[in-house]
Amino acid sequence: MSDIAIVYHSGYGHNEVIAQAVARGAEKVPGTRVKLLPVAEVDGQWDYLNGQADAIVFGAPTYMGSASAQFKAFMDASSKQWGKWRDKLAAGFTTSASRSGDKLNTLQQLAVFAAQHQMLWVSLGLMPGNNSSTGTEDDLNRLGSFLGAMAQANADQGAEGVRASDQRTAEYLGERVAQAAARWKKGA
Numbered sequence: 001m002s003d004i005a006i007v008y009h010s011g012y013g014h015n016e017v018i019a020q021a022v023a024r025g026a027e028k029v030p031g032t033r034v035k036l037l038p039v040a041e042v043d044g045q046w047d048y049l050n051g052q053a054d055a056i057v058f059g060a061p062t063y064m065g066s067a068s069a070q071f072k073a074f075m076d077a078s079s080k081q082w083g084k085w086r087d088k089l090a091a092g093f094t095t096s097a098s099r100s101g102d103k104l105n106t107l108q109q110l111a112v113f114a115a116q117h118q119m120l121w122v123s124l125g126l127m128p129g130n131n132s133s134t135g136t137e138d139d140l141n142r143l144g145s146f147l148g149a150m151a152q153a154n155a156d157q158g159a160e161g162v163r164a165s166d167q168r169t170a171e172y173l174g175e176r177v178a179q180a181a182a183r184w185k186k187g188a
């Protein structure tokens, strides 16, 4: 059995839809248990993150070109657990309003954060979508990310504005992390 934690922040519900999609993807892999953990609920879950969790997927909305302050507060609080996440798997996702919106900076921030915890980063593992004359917004990985899952939701829409293609992309990441966790655990 592999345990996947999804630690995320969502101010307006968009990134939460993506977190749930990552969870759905991970649950497709037999023998996987998933725990969705909003950053506001992490206190009291440090023992679970330090021990039982085999992989931690980090999800922050992009605010002013980087992870939201609420997610950064979780990052800073995690410094007290330094060294305890060594060799756990990590991956990341982010949501913003603009097609770019500087989401790459947020994913890079999450990857560096994982490295500071001596974790092993799992990339998205998809070819880019929507980059040819036959491409569409419905393509998997339509935003063409490699480091993690990106989603874009219009600023004037609620959770219903999160595209199905971005949710499928996030499901793919969740499934990939769960598959990697199963292989990593077997080999350990």
Ligand SMILES: Cc1cc2nc3c(=O)[nH]c(=O)nc-3n(C[C@H](O)[C@H](O)[C@H](O)COP(=O)(O)O)c2cc1C
Pocket (backbone or CB within 6 Å): 009, 010, 011, 012, 013, 014, 015, 016, 061, 062, 063, 064, 065, 066, 095, 096, 097, 098, 099, 100, 101, 102, 152, 153, 154, 155
């Ligand atoms: C304080 C703040 C800063 C933001 N900065 C950016 C940004 O840098 N780039 C962008 O494309 N969207 C930006 N947005 C839009 C959010 O990234 C977007 O609405 C996202 O879907 C929010 O996710 P959430 O509903 O999970 O909080 C910002 C929103 C807020 C509230």
